[in-house]
Amino acid sequence: MNTPTRTSVKVAYSLAGGALLILAAQLIGQFGLAGRAWPPVMDVVSYVTTPAGASLLWRNTLVTFSSAAQGFLLGAVIAVLGAALALVVPIIRPGMDRFAAILHAVPTIALAPLLITTVGREDAPAVIAALSVGFVMFVTMASGFANTSSAHQDLFTVIGANRTRRLARLELPRAVPAFFDGLTLSAPAAILGATIGEWFGAPMGLGLVIVSAMQNYQMALLWAAAMAATIMSLLAYLVFIQLQRVAMRRFT
Amino acid sequence: MSSTATLTPMETKPAEHATRTAVSVNRADKIFTLSRGKKLQALAEVDLEVREGEFVAIIGPSGCGKSTVLRLAAGLDRPTNGTVEIFGAAPHELATQHRLGVAFQEHALLPWASVRSNIALPYKVAGRKVDDARVDGLIELVGLKGFEKARPKQLSGGMRQRVSIARALALSPDLLLLDEPFGALDAVTRRRMNAELARIWGEEKITTILVTHDVDEALILADRVVVMTGRPGRVRTIKNVDFPRPRDAATTRSPEFHELVDELTSLLDANDGDAA
Ligand SMILES: Nc1ncnc2c1ncn2[C@@H]1O[C@H](COP(=O)(O)OP(=O)(O)OP(=O)(O)O)[C@@H](O)[C@H]1O
Ligand SMILES: [Mg+2]
Numbered sequence: 001m002n003t004p005t006r007t008s009v010k011v012a013y014s015l016a017g018g019a020l021l022i023l024a025a026q027l028i029g030q031f032g033l034a035g036r037a038w039p040p041v042m043d044v045v046s047y048v049t050t051p052a053g054a055s056l057l058w059r060n061t062l063v064t065f066s067s068a069a070q071g072f073l074l075g076a077v078i079a080v081l082g083a084a085l086a087l088v089v090p091i092i093r094p095g096m097d098r099f100a101a102i103l104h105a106v107p108t109i110a111l112a113p114l115l116i117t118t119v120g121r122e123d124a125p126a127v128i129a130a131l132s133v134g135f136v137m138f139v140t141m142a143s144g145f146a147n148t149s150s151a152h153q154d155l156f157t158v159i160g161a162n163r164t165r166r167l168a169r170l171e172l173p174r175a176v177p178a179f180f181d182g183l184t185l186s187a188p189a190a191i192l193g194a195t196i197g198e199w200f201g202a203p204m205g206l207g208l209v210i211v212s213a214m215q216n217y218q219m220a221l222l223w224a225a226a227m228a229a230t231i232m233s234l235l236a237y238l239v240f241i242q243l244q245r246v247a248m249r250r251f252t
Numbered sequence: 253m254s255s256t257a258t259l260t261p262m263e264t265k266p267a268e269h270a271t272r273t274a275v276s277v278n279r280a281d282k283i284f285t286l287s288r289g290k291k292l293q294a295l296a297e298v299d300l301e302v303r304e305g306e307f308v309a310i311i312g313p314s315g316c317g318k319s320t321v322l323r324l325a326a327g328l329d330r331p332t333n334g335t336v337e338i339f340g341a342a343p344h345e346l347a348t349q350h351r352l353g354v355a356f357q358e359h360a361l362l363p364w365a366s367v368r369s370n371i372a373l374p375y376k377v378a379g380r381k382v383d384d385a386r387v388d389g390l391i392e393l394v395g396l397k398g399f400e401k402a403r404p405k406q407l408s409g410g411m412r413q414r415v416s417i418a419r420a421l422a423l424s425p426d427l428l429l430l431d432e433p434f435g436a437l438d439a440v441t442r443r444r445m446n447a448e449l450a451r452i453w454g455e456e457k458i459t460t461i462l463v464t465h466d467v468d469e470a471l472i473l474a475d476r477v478v479v480m481t482g483r484p485g486r487v488r489t490i491k492n493v494d495f496p497r498p499r500d501a502a503t504t505r506s507p508e509f510h511e512l513v514d515e516l517t518s519l520l521d522a523n524d525g526d527a528a
Binding site: 149151152154155156157158159160161165169170173174176250251252 | 326327328344347348349350352354356358360362363364373374376377378379
């Protein structure tokens with residue numbers, strides 16, 4: 001168990017690690033060790049603190065966040081329903097496994113033009129995010145549903161549970177930790193998916209900012225946008241890992 | 253040993269409760285197929301008849317197939333040869349009608365649910381309204397008052413066993429199957445739980461099969477004690493237990509009681525099976 005002192009030691013380590021990383025990045029930029037494309041961290045920070053820079057980043061971060069969140073929700077809901085269906089109707093499970101694997105194997109780059117022509121450039125980021133999230137969630141939920149203990153299954157058999165009640169009272173609660181595992185893994189995937197989706201001509205978003213900053217050689221903006229995406233990803237991960245811990249404590 | 257009485261038409265009438273057959277196991281073999289095609293015979297030609305309202309205890313060495321007999325009666329396994337009938341029907345039918353209560357050897361409590369919700373689970377699964385008074389009564393009966401909100405991992409092994417017994421009793425089942433339900437309890441708590449179980453059985457006359465390692469416990473509770481041999485499990489003997497009820501300390505101190513304990517213990521000892 002986490003005693004308060006051990007927790008604070010851990011926090012201190014992460015802070016120290018972060019500070020070291022920033023310092024290293026600053027020095028590499030300052031002395032031009034990685035060429036002109038690696039600006040000193042302070043340049044990026046001073047860009048972010050200008051009103052114009054802050055507002056540009058903020059507006060685009062919100063757009064990416066909203067696409068990622070929509071995709072996250074859509075992907076998670078479809079994947080959980082799909083995994084539950086595969087559990088209740090076991091005969092379709094192998095087919096669904098293979099379908100998910102094939103969908104996952106198609107490179108996003110190849111899928112993107114297709115999505116832009118079908119769902120449009122504004123919705124493509126959310127759909128790409130949904131695809132990444134959907135795969136991760138389907139796999140974790142399918143294994144979460146499969147891992148009910150035989151003793152519990154026997155119990156539900158002898159108390160005469162029908163299929164729905166077995167699902168509601170045994171398999172769903174049992175899969176709650178797996179559900180949060182899946183969310184923790186897919187939150188960064190959703191942000192990555194949305195950002196990549198925006199490369200292909202979305203009207204706004206961090207992905208678009210990254211592409212245009214790269215084309216116009218605005219290194220501070222490029223780095224600021226990348227950092228915004230990273231921070232968002234990290235925050236999402238931290239939020240879900242906390243929920244996952246709570247779920248783990250509550251459901252096992 | 254056991255006489256396999258044939259069902260006469262009279263026995264199916266509700267008025268003839270006392271003579272109706274609750275459990276009938278006929279020449280049941282159970283052969284498990286292990287990896288690489290190896291086979292393990294757990295039960296050989298087991299015959300067992302339990303009348304409605306009767307309390308039968310099964311004793312036998314570890315690994316002789318006692319839990320397997322209960323699984324056959326619960327409809328969780330089918331015999332490789334032979335037949336199992338519960339109240340004249342296939343075993344799983346009793347379960348689908350929510351008339352079966354089982355306390356498993358490994359408790360099988362839901363880790364996310366409180367003691368109270370675990371005990372109330374059979375009501376919810378049966379789609380019935382939870383009888384709060386009965387659930388409270390059961391919690392008190394198994395001595396877990398004050399632990400209603402606790403979750404299984406906060407309980408000791410013996411407390412978990414008691415929750416699982418309360419859950420098995422929740423719907424006043426027609427058939428109660430108990431697999432070493434008091435195994436993790438200290439001697440004092442065990443005898444107290446024995447007395448409580450005897451009292452419930454006396455009140456509700458639930459047909460009960462109890463698997464136990466404790467010969468005294470079998471004699472305190474049962475109308476008949478089935479002694480099984482080591483693997484493959486067979487019925488070695490069935491002993492009638494005629495001590496008057498309630499069987500209190502006066503009974504357990506009597507020489508007749510001790511004689512029977514010794515006799516059954518020596519039957520367990522003199523083993524012709526190869527069980528460990
Ligand atoms: N599902 C199974 N697959 C293979 N073998 C099994 C299975 N279940 C039980 N067995 C074997 O059948 C035999 C009887 O097992 P069972 O659990 O009925 O014994 P038991 O009398 O209840 O023992 P104990 O007193 O230790 O609980 C054992 O040798 C066991 O290894
Ligand atoms: Mg056993």
